[in-house]
Amino acid sequence: MPNVMELKEITKIYGTKIQTQVLFGINLAFEEGSFNSIIGQSGSGKSTLLNILGSLDRPTAGDIIINGKNTKSLSSKELSDLRNESIGFIFQFHYLLPEFTALENVLMPYRISKKPITKEVLDYANELLDIVGLTKVKNNLAINMSGGQQQRVAIARSLMNNPKIILADEPTGNLDSDSTEQVYELLRKINHQFGTTFIIITHDRHIAEKADRIVEIKDGRINLDITKANA
Amino acid sequence: MNSNYEGFIKLLDLEDKDKSVNYALELLKSKKVTLEELYLDFLAPALTTFVCQEKEKEICIWKEHTRTSIIRTILECTYPFVIERRNEIKKLHKKVVILTPSEEYHEIGAIIVNHFFMLAGFESQYIGANTPKNDILMAVKAYQPDFVAISVTNYYNIVITKQITDGIKKNYPNVKIIVGGQAFLQHGAIDQISHDYYMQKASDVFMIAKEVK
Amino acid sequence: MKLAFSIAVRFLKSGKIQTWFIILGIAIGVSVQVFIGSLISGLQKSLVDKTIGNSSQITITVxxxxxxxxxxxxxxxxxxxxxxxxxxxxxxxxxxxxxxxxxxxxxxxxxxxxxxxxxxxxxxxxxxxxxxxxxxxxxxxxxxxxxxxxxxxxxxxxxxxxxxxxxxxxxxxxxxxxxxxxxxxxxxxxxxxxxxxxxxxxxxxxxxxxxxxxxxxxxxxxxxxxxxxxxxxxxxxPEVSNWIDNNEELLSGLQGQSISSIMIQVFVMISVVLAIASVLAIIVMQKSRQIGILKAMGIQNLDASLIFLFEGLILGLLGAIFGVALGLGLSYSFTTFALKADGTPVVPLFIDPGFIALSAAIAVTAALGASLIPARKSSKLSVIEVIRNA
Incomplete structure (x- = not known):
C-alpha cells in the first residue's frame, strides 16, 4: 500500500523567548487504509504531532506530505481546501456546532467545499447517520444529544467528504466503556468499508491494542513503533 | 508427533478435566513422555492450535478459558516431577526472575518457562502475571537475579515491556534480560526492546544454560 | 457567502435573547436619532416659517x-x-x-x-x-x-x-x-x-x-x-436684500440648534457603534470554538470573517427597521398627545424621509463597521488555540 501521509524530520518549538521543543525530528509514514494508534503520556507531544499531521499547526522544521502534496508550499487557502477534502477530524470533545442539527453538522464539511447540495449528497449524509445509528435523532440540535451520540455525529461528519485520512484525538476520551466499544467497532467498520486511513491518539488500551500499528511518542520522539504481523 | 497426543486432545475437546489431568499425569508416571515433551508437545500445542468450531465469539472465548484452566491444572500438578528431576541435575548457581508485565494475564507460557529454567539448573522464581513495573524493579532489587525473563502475549503490552526493560537496563545494567512470547512475532517489536536473549521456544533455555556454564 | 450568511443567521438565532437585546439597543439609538432629528428640524422649520414664512425672503427695492x-x-x-x-x-x-x-x-x-x-x-x-x-x-x-x-x-x-x-x-x-x-x-x-x-x-x-x-x-x-x-x-x-442678512440673531440661534442636534446624533451613533462592537466582540469569544471547528473542517478565513460581517449587517438592518418604526411611533404619539389648547401640537415635527433613511443607513454602516474588528479576529483565530483551550 502507498503512503497517504508522511512526516519527514518534523520538529516543533513553541515560544520565542523561552523555547520549548515539543517534537524532535519525527519521521513517520502511514499506509493507505491502515488503522494506527498513537499513544504517549500527557505532554509527550502526541497531540502536537496530530495537529501537525492535520495541518492545523505548522512545524518549526520538516516536511509533511499529505496525499503526495508537500504542505510547505501551500497557501493557507490551499491548506484549508486540502483539509476540507482529504482529512476528517474527530476530537475528544466532539466539537459539533451546537446551533446546528445532527444532519446539518454532518453536511457542514460539504457545504464548506461550496459545492451544491444535491439529493445524492443529502442521501449520503443520511446514510452516514444510518451507519452511526442516529437516523432517529438526525434532526435534533447537537446540543440536545448525549455524549456518545455527539461523538457518533462527529464521526459521521468526518466521513462526509470521503476523506482519505481520519485523524482522531482521544475519540473515546470521555465515553463510557460500552460507548467506547461501539465507537471502536464503528471506526473499524468504516476502515474496512471505505478503506479510510485512521490515525488515532488514544489513552484507551482497548482501542490501542486493536489497532494495526502502535506508535508510542515519548518526550517528543518516537519511542516505539510496532505493526501487527498479520495486518 | 507423539501418538498419545490425539487421545489427550480428545479428552480436552470433551472438556473433561478429571480425565485430562489423570491422562497427562499417567503419561509422566509411566515415563511414556518426559516433562519437556509434555510441555512442548502436549500442553503448548493444545493451547496454540486451539480452533473454535462455534460461530459465536463469546462461546469461543469461554471454551478457550476452560481449556486454559485444565492445562494450568496439569501444569501445576507436574511440579513434583520437576522437583524430582531438579535433584538429579547439576546446579548452575544462576538466579532467574520470571514474570509477565502489568495487564498481561497470559501466564501459562511463563510458568512453563519457569519449569524449564529449573530443569536446566537455574534457581528460578516466577513472581506472577500482571506485575506492575515498580514491583518488578523492587523484585530485581530484592532477588538480585542474574536474569529477568519477561513473557508477553498481547502486543500492546510491548509498550510497558519497553518501559520495564529500559528501567532494568538503567538501574541494574548487569542483569541480563530474556524476552519471549507471541507479542514478539509483530513487525519491529523485538528490535525496539532492550534484551540480551530472545527465546522463540521454551527449550531455548538449554542454549542459555550452555552459554553460562 | 451563502454559507457564511446561514451560519450568521443560525448563530444569531441560537442566542435569541442576546440578539434581541442588541437589536433593541440599536433600535433605541436609531429611534432617538429619528425623534430628536424630527423634533429639532420641526422646531427650526416652524420657527423659520413663523418668522419668514409669510414674508419676502429676497426683496428688490429702489x-x-x-x-x-x-x-x-x-x-x-x-x-x-x-x-x-x-x-x-x-x-x-x-x-x-x-x-x-x-x-x-x-x-x-x-x-x-x-x-x-x-x-x-x-x-x-x-x-x-x-x-x-x-x-x-x-x-x-x-x-x-x-x-x-x-x-x-x-x-x-x-x-x-x-x-x-x-x-x-x-x-x-x-x-x-x-x-x-x-x-x-x-x-x-x-x-x-x-x-x-x-x-x-x-x-x-x-x-x-x-x-x-x-x-x-x-x-x-x-x-x-x-x-x-x-x-x-x-x-x-436696485437694492437686493435677503432675509438672512435681516435676521442674523434668528439664524445664529438656528445654527446653534443644528449643531447641538448633530452633536446629539453623533453621540447616539457612537454609543450604538460601541455597543454593537463590544457585543460582537463577545460573540466572537463565545463562538470561537465554533469558528475553530469550522476552520478545522477547512472553512476559508474570508468566510470565517464574513460570518461576523453578516451578523453586523443583520443586526444593523433589523435595528434600523425597528428603530425607524419606534422613532416614527414616538413622533406620532408626541404630535398626537402633546397638544396646545387649540388642538395643534406643541412642537410640530418635521418628518423628512431623506433624514430617516440617512439615520437608518448610518446605523447599518455603524453596525457593519463595528463588526469589522470581530470579523478580523475571527479570520485570524487559530484552530490550535481553540483546541488547546478546550
Missing amino acids: PSGEYMDDYSQIISNLSSNVEGIEVYTPTITARGTLLEGTDTSPVVMRGFTFETANQIYNFEEKITEGRMPNSINEIVLGIGFKESLNIELNDQLTFDVPTIGTTNVIVVGFFDFKVQAINTAWAITTLNTVQTALGVGDVVDSIESQIEDGLIFDAVEIAALVQTQFVNNGEGS
Whole structure:
C-alpha cells in the first residue's frame, strides 16, 4: 500500500523567548487504509504531532506530505481546501456546532467545499447517520444529544467528504466503556468499508491494542513503533 | 508427533478435566513422555492450535478459558516431577526472575518457562502475571537475579515491556534480560526492546544454560 | 457567502435573547436619532416659517421716491435667469393716514398682485372677516384698526397721503397676521389702488419673492445672483436684500440648534457603534470554538470573517427597521398627545424621509463597521488555540 501521509524530520518549538521543543525530528509514514494508534503520556507531544499531521499547526522544521502534496508550499487557502477534502477530524470533545442539527453538522464539511447540495449528497449524509445509528435523532440540535451520540455525529461528519485520512484525538476520551466499544467497532467498520486511513491518539488500551500499528511518542520522539504481523 | 497426543486432545475437546489431568499425569508416571515433551508437545500445542468450531465469539472465548484452566491444572500438578528431576541435575548457581508485565494475564507460557529454567539448573522464581513495573524493579532489587525473563502475549503490552526493560537496563545494567512470547512475532517489536536473549521456544533455555556454564 | 450568511443567521438565532437585546439597543439609538432629528428640524422649520414664512425672503427695492416701470420685464427676466426662487410678486407701498370721522390712524397701504402675493403671504387664510379686495379702492385692514378707528366691514374711509392727496377707500375685510405690528399698521389692496393714491402710472417700488423650499438657507447666494442680473442689464441699482442678512440673531440661534442636534446624533451613533462592537466582540469569544471547528473542517478565513460581517449587517438592518418604526411611533404619539389648547401640537415635527433613511443607513454602516474588528479576529483565530483551550 502507498503512503497517504508522511512526516519527514518534523520538529516543533513553541515560544520565542523561552523555547520549548515539543517534537524532535519525527519521521513517520502511514499506509493507505491502515488503522494506527498513537499513544504517549500527557505532554509527550502526541497531540502536537496530530495537529501537525492535520495541518492545523505548522512545524518549526520538516516536511509533511499529505496525499503526495508537500504542505510547505501551500497557501493557507490551499491548506484549508486540502483539509476540507482529504482529512476528517474527530476530537475528544466532539466539537459539533451546537446551533446546528445532527444532519446539518454532518453536511457542514460539504457545504464548506461550496459545492451544491444535491439529493445524492443529502442521501449520503443520511446514510452516514444510518451507519452511526442516529437516523432517529438526525434532526435534533447537537446540543440536545448525549455524549456518545455527539461523538457518533462527529464521526459521521468526518466521513462526509470521503476523506482519505481520519485523524482522531482521544475519540473515546470521555465515553463510557460500552460507548467506547461501539465507537471502536464503528471506526473499524468504516476502515474496512471505505478503506479510510485512521490515525488515532488514544489513552484507551482497548482501542490501542486493536489497532494495526502502535506508535508510542515519548518526550517528543518516537519511542516505539510496532505493526501487527498479520495486518 | 507423539501418538498419545490425539487421545489427550480428545479428552480436552470433551472438556473433561478429571480425565485430562489423570491422562497427562499417567503419561509422566509411566515415563511414556518426559516433562519437556509434555510441555512442548502436549500442553503448548493444545493451547496454540486451539480452533473454535462455534460461530459465536463469546462461546469461543469461554471454551478457550476452560481449556486454559485444565492445562494450568496439569501444569501445576507436574511440579513434583520437576522437583524430582531438579535433584538429579547439576546446579548452575544462576538466579532467574520470571514474570509477565502489568495487564498481561497470559501466564501459562511463563510458568512453563519457569519449569524449564529449573530443569536446566537455574534457581528460578516466577513472581506472577500482571506485575506492575515498580514491583518488578523492587523484585530485581530484592532477588538480585542474574536474569529477568519477561513473557508477553498481547502486543500492546510491548509498550510497558519497553518501559520495564529500559528501567532494568538503567538501574541494574548487569542483569541480563530474556524476552519471549507471541507479542514478539509483530513487525519491529523485538528490535525496539532492550534484551540480551530472545527465546522463540521454551527449550531455548538449554542454549542459555550452555552459554553460562 | 451563502454559507457564511446561514451560519450568521443560525448563530444569531441560537442566542435569541442576546440578539434581541442588541437589536433593541440599536433600535433605541436609531429611534432617538429619528425623534430628536424630527423634533429639532420641526422646531427650526416652524420657527423659520413663523418668522419668514409669510414674508419676502429676497426683496428688490429702489430708493425712496423712485419706481420701477418695467417690473414685469424684470420679473420675467429673473424667472428665466435665476434658479431657486419660487415666486416673485411686485408691490407698491404708500404711507399715509386713514380717517374715519374724527378718528385717524397712520397706515402702510400695500398694493399687491394677489395671484402671486398670495403664494408668499397666504392672505386668504388670514382673512378673519369679509373677503379679499378685487377692484380698485377696496382694502383689507389689520384687525388692530377695528379698535383704533372703531370701524366695521364695508365702512367708507379716507386715505390721506401727505403732499399728494386723498382717496376714498372701502373696507371689504379684516386680516390677522398674528403679529401686532402688522395688524395695527397694514392695509392690503390692489396695486392699482396704491398707484392711483400716489398718482403714479403702472409702477412698483419693490419686488418681493419667496425662495424654493429647501433652499431657504441659501438666501444670501441667491440674492447675490439676483443682484448680478441688474448689473448686467445696466439698470439703475436696485437694492437686493435677503432675509438672512435681516435676521442674523434668528439664524445664529438656528445654527446653534443644528449643531447641538448633530452633536446629539453623533453621540447616539457612537454609543450604538460601541455597543454593537463590544457585543460582537463577545460573540466572537463565545463562538470561537465554533469558528475553530469550522476552520478545522477547512472553512476559508474570508468566510470565517464574513460570518461576523453578516451578523453586523443583520443586526444593523433589523435595528434600523425597528428603530425607524419606534422613532416614527414616538413622533406620532408626541404630535398626537402633546397638544396646545387649540388642538395643534406643541412642537410640530418635521418628518423628512431623506433624514430617516440617512439615520437608518448610518446605523447599518455603524453596525457593519463595528463588526469589522470581530470579523478580523475571527479570520485570524487559530484552530490550535481553540483546541488547546478546550
